[in-house]
Amino acid sequence: xxxxxMMMIAVALCGAAQAKVDLVTVPTxxxxxxxxxxxxxxxxxxxxxxxxxxxxxxxxxxxxANTLIDPTSLEMxxxxxxxxxxxxxxVYPPRVKNLGLWNVNSRISGKSPVEIxxxxxGLSWRAFYMGTLTPDEKKLRLEGxxxxxxxxxxxxxxxxxxxxxxxxxxxxxxxxxxxxxHPYGSPVSIRMANLEAAPANRPELxxxxxxxxxxxxxxxMAYEAAPKEIKKEGLSEYFLYTIEGTExxxxxxxxxxxxxxxxxxxVVNLYKFEEERYGQQVRRFLSFKNDENHELGxxxxxxxxxxxxxxxxxxxxxxxxxxxxxxxxxxxxxxxxDLGSVQNVIVEPKLMKFAxxxxxxxxxxxxxxxxxxxxxxxxxxxRAVPVKIEIKRNLGTAYWDLDKSGDHGTFEKDDADTVKxxxxxxxxxxxxxxxxxxxxxxxxxxx
Amino acid sequence: MKTKxxxxxxxxxxxxxxxxxxxxxxxxxxxxxxRLDNPSATLIExxxxxxxxxxxxxxxxxxxxVSIDSDSIRLTVxxxxxxxxxxxxxxxxxxxxxxxxxxxxxxxxxxxxxSYLLSNIDRLITYKMVADKEETKxxxxxxxxxxNFSGEDFANARVLLDYGEAFERGIQHEETKQLLFLKAGAVxxxxxxxxxxxxxxxxxxxxxxxxxxxxxxxxxxxxxxxLGKFALNGGKARVFQDDGSGSTIMLGEDRPxxxxxxxxxxxxxxxxxxxxxxxxxxxxxxxNIRRNNKNQIVLYDTDELITAKIENFKDKPAKLTLIQHIPxxxxxxxxxxxxxxxxASTLKFEIELPPNGKKDFEMHYHRRNIRP
Numbered sequence: 001x002x003x004x005x006m007m008m009i010a011v012a013l014c015g016a017a018q019a020k021v022d023l024v025t026v027p028t029x030x031x032x033x034x035x036x037x038x039x040x041x042x043x044x045x046x047x048x049x050x051x052x053x054x055x056x057x058x059x060x061x062x063x064x065a066n067t068l069i070d071p072t073s074l075e076m077x078x079x080x081x082x083x084x085x086x087x088x089x090x091v092y093p094p095r096v097k098n099l100g101l102w103n104v105n106s107r108i109s110g111k112s113p114v115e116i117x118x119x120x121x122g123l124s125w126r127a128f129y130m131g132t133l134t135p136d137e138k139k140l141r142l143e144g145x146x147x148x149x150x151x152x153x154x155x156x157x158x159x160x161x162x163x164x165x166x167x168x169x170x171x172x173x174x175x176x177x178x179x180x181x182h183p184y185g186s187p188v189s190i191r192m193a194n195l196e197a198a199p200a201n202r203p204e205l206x207x208x209x210x211x212x213x214x215x216x217x218x219x220x221m222a223y224e225a226a227p228k229e230i231k232k233e234g235l236s237e238y239f240l241y242t243i244e245g246t247e248x249x250x251x252x253x254x255x256x257x258x259x260x261x262x263x264x265x266x267v268v269n270l271y272k273f274e275e276e277r278y279g280q281q282v283r284r285f286l287s288f289k290n291d292e293n294h295e296l297g298x299x300x301x302x303x304x305x306x307x308x309x310x311x312x313x314x315x316x317x318x319x320x321x322x323x324x325x326x327x328x329x330x331x332x333x334x335x336x337x338d339l340g341s342v343q344n345v346i347v348e349p350k351l352m353k354f355a356x357x358x359x360x361x362x363x364x365x366x367x368x369x370x371x372x373x374x375x376x377x378x379x380x381x382x383r384a385v386p387v388k389i390e391i392k393r394n395l396g397t398a399y400w401d402l403d404k405s406g407d408h409g410t411f412e413k414d415d416a417d418t419v420k421x422x423x424x425x426x427x428x429x430x431x432x433x434x435x436x437x438x439x440x441x442x443x444x445x446x447x
Numbered sequence: 448m449k450t451k452x453x454x455x456x457x458x459x460x461x462x463x464x465x466x467x468x469x470x471x472x473x474x475x476x477x478x479x480x481x482r483l484d485n486p487s488a489t490l491i492e493x494x495x496x497x498x499x500x501x502x503x504x505x506x507x508x509x510x511x512x513v514s515i516d517s518d519s520i521r522l523t524v525x526x527x528x529x530x531x532x533x534x535x536x537x538x539x540x541x542x543x544x545x546x547x548x549x550x551x552x553x554x555x556x557x558x559x560x561x562s563y564l565l566s567n568i569d570r571l572i573t574y575k576m577v578a579d580k581e582e583t584k585x586x587x588x589x590x591x592x593x594x595n596f597s598g599e600d601f602a603n604a605r606v607l608l609d610y611g612e613a614f615e616r617g618i619q620h621e622e623t624k625q626l627l628f629l630k631a632g633a634v635x636x637x638x639x640x641x642x643x644x645x646x647x648x649x650x651x652x653x654x655x656x657x658x659x660x661x662x663x664x665x666x667x668x669x670x671x672x673x674l675g676k677f678a679l680n681g682g683k684a685r686v687f688q689d690d691g692s693g694s695t696i697m698l699g700e701d702r703p704x705x706x707x708x709x710x711x712x713x714x715x716x717x718x719x720x721x722x723x724x725x726x727x728x729x730x731x732x733x734x735n736i737r738r739n740n741k742n743q744i745v746l747y748d749t750d751e752l753i754t755a756k757i758e759n760f761k762d763k764p765a766k767l768t769l770i771q772h773i774p775x776x777x778x779x780x781x782x783x784x785x786x787x788x789x790x791a792s793t794l795k796f797e798i799e800l801p802p803n804g805k806k807d808f809e810m811h812y813h814r815r816n817i818r819p
Contacts, residue, residue: 035696044697072573072592072625073685087627094621119697162696167659167718169699171683184623186596187569234761236582236688236698237662237719300721300760303657327657330721330760332803336652362742398731415727416752446736 030113033160035240036123036148038302039167042174043123043152050113053085053106060102062116067098067153070174071183073119074100084108092183100183121174122152122251125163127259127304131286131337133267133321135313137385140288141263144301146230146241149254158246165302165328166238227258232299239300265294269385270336273347274392281341282389284322290329301329308339346380347391352434360443368443376434377408381425391421399440406433474498477558479601481618483570483593484609486680490519492562499531499551509544513598514566522547523560531557568597568618570608572682573625576714578664578698580691582638585664589629589679593618610677631673637665637711642724642757643770649726659718660767666712679706686716722765722800726755734813748813755808759800769796773812780811 029047036043051060062074071092078085084107091101106112125148132141146163150156228244241259249255270287272278286308291297305325309318322339329335353374360368381387395402398416409423409431423431477494484490497506508520517538524531530552537546551557571592576585593606595618607613611628618624640660651658664686669675681704687695699716706712730752737746759765771786771794786794798806 033694035694037697042697044695046694072683075575089616089627090625092623092625094619117695164696167657167720168697169661169701169715169717171700171702182594182596182621182623184571184592184594184625187567187594188596235580235690235696236578237717237721238696238698240690240696327655328720330723331762332760333723333758367742413729416729416731445733 029116031160032156032158033162034123034156035162035164036125037164037166037168038125038127040170040174041121041124042168042170043120044117045120045156046115046117048079048113048115050111053104053109053112055106055109058102058104058106060104061099062102063099065098068121068175068178069098070119070121070177071098071100071180072177073117073174075117076102077115077117079113079115081108081112085112097181119174119177120152120154121178122150122154124149124151127165127302129304129306131306131308132318133286133308133310135311137269137310138266139263140265140267140286141261142265142296143261144259144304145256146259147254147256148247148249150249150251153251155248155250157248159248160245161243161247161249163241163243164238165241165300166236168238230257230259234299239302262295265296269383269387271342271345271387271389272392273389274394275349276394277392278341281343282345282347284339284342284345286324286337286339287334289332289334291332297331300331301326301335303328306337308337344382345387345389346378346382347389348378348380349391349393350376350378352376358444362443366442368445369441370444371439371441373437373439374434375437376432377421378430378432379423379425380430382428384427386427387425389423389425391423392418393421394418395437395439397439397441399445401438402435403438404433404435407431408433408435479604480607481568481601481604482607484607486569488564489566489568489597490562491565491568492560494525494558494560497549497557497559499549499555499557501551501554503534504549504551506547506549507544508547508561509542511543515543516564516566517543517545519562519564520545521562523562525558525560527552527555527557531555565597565599568593568595568599570594572680574682574684574703576634576664576684576686577695578636578686578688580689582636582664582688584633584635585666585686587629587631587634587666587674588627589682591626591628593624593626595620595622634666634672634674638766639663639665639768640719640722640765641768641770644726645770645772647724649724651723651725657718657720658723659720660722660724662716662719664714664716666714668706668708668710668712675708678708679703679712681705684712684714686714719761719765721760722767723758723760724755724767724769725758726753728752729754730811744819747817747819748815749817751812751814753808753810753812757798757800757806757808759802759804762802764802764804765800767798767800769798769808770794771796771810773814775817776815777812778815780813781809782811783807783809 029049032045032047034043034045074090076087086105088103088105091103093099093101125146127144127146129145130143133139148161148163230244231242233240243257247255265288268287270285272283272285288294290301303326305323307323308321310321312319324337324339326335326337351373355372356369357372358368358370359366377391379389379391392414395417402419404411407423408421410421412420414420421433425431474495474497477496480492482490482492522533524533532550534548534550537548538544539546571594573590573592575588575590578585591608593616595601598620600619601617603615603617605613606616616624640662642660648654648658666672668679681702683700683702685700686698688698690696701715703712703714728751730750732750733747734750735748736744739745753771755769757767757769772792773794774792784796784798786796789795796808798808800806
């Protein structure tokens with residue numbers, strides 16, 4: 001199967017009534033800009049083309065076979081003489097697929113640059129990260145990357161590439177809109193759309209491209225001395241990343257680009273214990289803030305997966321500490337990278353005593369009582385680095401009192417039936433604290 | 448399959464059981480109107496000239512390959528309504544057709560208008576908005592999308608909507624046409640963030656993804672917005688934003704419902720992750736417990752305290768609409784922010800958040816007279 005690119009043919013009608021038709025092939029697109037989203041399979045493509053218009057009625061034909069373009073998103077805007085060029089309508093002719101026809105009335109003739117924009121599916125990007133801890137685990141080097149993948153069926157050459165970080169609300173999948181039998185559907189009760197295979201599923205096509213591209217990549221590397229910069233700016237609720245220069249990403253290919261590289265981020269080794277959430281084991285987190293004090297804070301950090309390594313200190317060797325995925329982190333927000341369960345930090349709550357008390361009776365039945373539980377919590381850090389541990393206890397009722405003693409660190413009520421102890425431990429040390437929990441039941445809740 | 452339908456004049460007067468003999472005199476279709484003013488059905492009105500003889504005439508009207516509601520067909524005599532009278536309408540068996548019996552006082556070329564409801568031809572409305580970089584206004588365009596899957600080709604017709612000017616367009620069977628019909632520049636917008644405590648998770652930390660606070664643009668369909676001439680029909684709206692460097696990004700899309708004049712169109716564009724709400728219930732106990740003589744609880748009140756930490760990580764101010772719900776009978780003991788009652792159980796707070804600012808919300812209330 002041979003893939004067709006997009007082609008534009010200008011059909012200029014010499015006078016409305018005359019049957020003579022001039023077929024003009026328009027030069028390929030002059031520039032192209034891709035704005036790729038990652039919360040949805042959607043890319044906004046904006047391309048400029050130089051049309052030659054004649055005075056009077058012009059018909060411009062645009063076709064997009066074997067691509068994943070949403071035909072309802074097509075728009076053409078004149079870049080010059082907008083007041084003299086009237087786009088009358090966009091027609092999707094009957095029984096022809098993947099083709100649109102613009103009827104343009106022009107009061108000028110000659111070269112007219114236009115901008116054509118549309119949404120396509122099949123291009124995507126994601127962020128991923130590599131973190132490297134110093135041997136003492138106090139500092140982190142964070143390297144961010146983006147990986148852009150093109151499965152759109154269209155080769156975009158020398159495209160200005162932009163990435164959008166944000167949660168866009170969309171109603172329909174662009175890929176589905178691209179494969180509808182009629183651009184806007186049909187009022188006739190649902191006909192099974194004659195779906196074409198997505199271009200991504202055509203291995204022979206990808207293979208054919210491979211040899212050519214390998215050459216191109218080698219060439220790129222030959223004269224690109226430094227990695228490209230990514231410019232970041234906020235727009236509405238989103239962040240726009242603009243990759244320096246242009247990129248050529250043939251269909252089927254992806255590209256990894258460095259987004260940022262920050263060294264010396266102070267981190268806290270945070271451990272959490274909450275039986276109802278994590279079971280008996282302690283969970284390890286790396287915590288820092290996306291702010292200036294942590295060498296960050298210029299822009300939000302898009303969510304992605306992260307692999308955390310630790311420098312062993314000898315000859316730049318690394319050890320792998322774990323992987324985590326994190327959410328989008330706004331500027332000034334704290335980050336907690338969940339690195340999974342560990343066994344080298346231990347929290348052991350033990351029920352040391354149980355008693356009931358303050359009974360109330362009504363007609364011989366129990367109508368109120370208290371339950372008193374004495375807990376002992378032992379916290380051990382077997383690691384060679386200092387750690388901070390958050391211990392959450394769910395009390396199961398909103399009617400309670402708590403009396404604590406020992407090395408319990410800071411204590412706070414988390415919500416109506418949860419409390420939190422935060423304990424800091426030196427390397428290879430342990431702490432112990434106790435608390436007495438009194439819960440009130442039946443009539444004893446009326447205090 | 449495309450089919451034409453025709454008007455056939457019958458010479459014979461009586462319709463009998465024998466095969467009907469049709470004498471053909473094909474009147475050309477004259478001026479045609481496609482009326483799309485009712486979104487649920489499309490009315491076609493077409494003019495034809497009938498050659499009538501003096502006395503009784505039978506006019507056979509049949510169609511094939513199109514779906515016409517036969518009860519909707521009307522004949523209006525335009526030329527000589529006093530002399531030409533429609534006597535009755537009959538439907539032949541097993542045919543998509545009807546026969547008009549027309550009395551004419553003289554032999555005449557009579558112009559008539561035939562109206563009927565035709566299926567599978569309709570229109571959609573879509574919107575495209577481009578907001579400025581500061582998000583204070585949008586350039587609004589609305590497109591009309593004509594879809595003709597009726598089986599009938601219309602070479603040229605006058606297309607009428609429920610507003611705006613009529614225009615001439617032809618549309619073939621299976622053709623879709625998109626036309627710009629409304630353009631309004633610099634329409635003021637209001638941008639809002641909404642957190643509904645009944646819809647969104649309370650503790651973002653316990654959710655695997657970002658919670659996201661829904662963000663909407665609101666546009667008033669009124670003269671001061673450059674609109675307000677007619678109700679804005681419901682349809683898909685795509686919102687873009689000027690990026691300040693000659694291009695745009697897409698902000699999102701939504702499908703607002705019909706917006707009458709004077710009301711606001713709300714377009715939900717996406718979710719903000721730069722505003723977070725962490726809500727907690729700090730107290731939830733029963734008070735004023737009343738018991739029967741068996742000491743069983745029959746009635747009680749509650750003591751409830753809800754707190755929320757609202758953080759704006761943006762370097763711009765934002766106005767958050769916070770929606771809280773308290774069911775049944777209740778009274779507010781203390782609340783550190785002003786609210787408006789949307790209904791008996793829905794409280795709406797408008798909270799101004801400074802850039803990079805934080806606000807603590809606290810609501811202490813009692814639900815009253817609850818039966819267990």
